[in-house]
Amino acid sequence: MELELKKFRDVNLQDVFFDSLKEAYQEFSEWFNRKADDSAYVFEQGDGSVQGFLYLKVEFDSVLDIDPPLPPGRRLKVGTMKVNPHGTKMGERFIKKIIDHAIREQTEQVYVTVFAHHEALIDLFWRYGFEQIGTKTTDNGVELVLAKRIHAPYSDMYKGYPLVKLGSNKAFMLSLYPEWHTRLLPDSILRNEHNDIVQDISSANSIHKVYLTKMAGVDTLRKGDLLVIYRTSDNQGPAHYRSVATSIGVVEEYRNINSFASKEEFFRYCRPYSVFTNAELEQFWRRGNYPFVFKFMYNLAFKRKVTRACLIEELGLEANQYWGFFQISHGQLKAIANKGMVDESLIVD
Structure with a gap:
């Protein structure tokens, strides 16, 4: 099983992997289908079942759906990130891929929204220098907004990663x-x-x-x-x-x-x-x-x-x-x- 960059249309939305995302975000299936020509990083088993999914998007405009809003600027949004935990540190591989992508795209800031009950995922982001900068409220509930500056002042080897x-x-x-x-x-x-x-x-x-x-x-x-x-x-x-x-x-x-x-x-x-x-x-x-x-x-x-x-x-x-x-x-x-x-x-x- 290897990390691959695949078009949304080539990923099976009916895989049980996506059930929790459909439950958490009522618009998920519609959003996923709209992204047919976009690409995401995907981990699949030999039988084609999905074990990890990461979608990244470079943004330029103001981010007005979070509180407080973000001004215009080139930044990387972690649109969707989910991993089936099975003891192989796939979450860390995704963190590395996120930061590598931000550097390649010359984006100084990376941000992600995540529900507070996903404690393990939040801890993973915090370990590598993400901090809460706000909240996002929708019909799906309230999410935390976490962000990382690639060139933030160096504090330690973990929060400063990859510096x-x-x-x-x-x-x-x-x-x-x-x-x-x-x-x-x-x-x-x-x-x-x-x-x-x-x-x-x-x-x-x-x-x-x-x-x-x-x-x-x-x-x-x-x-x-x-x-x-x-x-x-x-x-x-x-x-x-x-x-x-x-x-x-x-x-x-x-x-x-x-x-x-x-x-x-x-x-x-x-x-x-x-x-x-x-x-x-x-x-x-x-x-x-x-x-x-x-x-x-x-x-x-x-x-x-x-x-x-x-x-x-x-x-x-x-x-x-x-x-x-x-x-x-x-x-x-x-x-x-x-x-x-x-x-x-x-x-x-």
Whole structure:
């Protein structure tokens, strides 16, 4: 099951998934049919049943149906968002898609209306920097209006997401093998890879990732440190051109595997956010051969992948060093992000 952009007319409105939306909004079916030529992000099972639906719309005019009203301006409206919860962090994947869409469309503000009884959904929005700015009253009832400014003053790594703060934090290059890279970072998929390798699992859907490794130096990571993710070669051509930097993340926490009091605690920490299977985690726990465990946020996916050739020949990175994990300067991180066509305003001092 993968996230797809589909026309409304190609989505089955009769799916039971939409029943709750029809009950909550009496005009929903009529609205849905009017949108036949518009597109939405949809999660579907192999049998075609809908598990997630996200409709986004760029607006320019005043928003007069909320209190207080919003003045004219370019903003992104979350028109419809619903997820069937089944433990795979799909809600976080939608939050990332919303914010990525806002950045791509150059909209500074994102807003959504939601009924107060949807507490889990509201908590999800609040976690990533949305705040209540008003209410909306219709025949369907009173909804809260939540909004996020993409470039709001940086407060912390969660509310400030996707902003990346330099400050006194260190920056590093971190390499991932291809088989782990795309499962963990689905929005950084390469053009020659197949979407079907991105599964509906929590490690792919979540903004937060956990990785285990034994690479020297990783144990120096601290909260707030920055990671440029480097996908190693797939051996389908020279590594000089097949190995690429793809994205930027922010470290949330580093732990040694020996810091976990039990296997159960280790599994609770790793399983929701790692690409590794239960059998692999069991082996890692028993052998202890991948002792460095760290959690990081998946902040910025590059629009253009930056090849090893570019990193060495144009940006001056040392060709003969160990490329598994090494420190880079803030200037090098910014230069890599610039080559990756990342909006420079998303990296703050």
